[in-house]
Amino acid sequence: MTEKKRAVRYYATEEGCGRVRGILRAHGVEATVSVGKDGRFEIHAQSATTRHTCHWPVCDKEVPPAMWGCKTHWFSLPKRLQDRIWATYRPVQEITKTPSSEYIAASREVQQWIAAQDQ
Numbered sequence: 001m002t003e004k005k006r007a008v009r010y011y012a013t014e015e016g017c018g019r020v021r022g023i024l025r026a027h028g029v030e031a032t033v034s035v036g037k038d039g040r041f042e043i044h045a046q047s048a049t050t051r052h053t054c055h056w057p058v059c060d061k062e063v064p065p066a067m068w069g070c071k072t073h074w075f076s077l078p079k080r081l082q083d084r085i086w087a088t089y090r091p092v093q094e095i096t097k098t099p100s101s102e103y104i105a106a107s108r109e110v111q112q113w114i115a116a117q118d119q
């Protein structure tokens, strides 16, 4: 009996590299993504951008990788958005640089909410 997992997978192809690069860029990480000799992704973040900073636009406070942003900005988000981020956040994603698509969606919603506050 075989059971297929429905998780989205990115294959280590030229196209896959481009997708992973795009996801990283959406998170403000410039990295080189290539296919390694073993057929798996090789991701090298450029040293200057490996700092993990607050996701609030223009805030560049350094925060631990397990946190979305600095305390000031995190607590200025409405509870429902904090809950969405927590529900979709995978602590390993900051290391593997492969956030789930749910997290990216939640993250975009947060950015939209922030943009709306500026108006």
Ligand SMILES: [Zn+2]
Pocket (backbone or CB within 6 Å): 054, 055, 056, 059, 060, 061, 069, 070, 071, 072, 073, 074
């Ligand atoms: Zn901040």
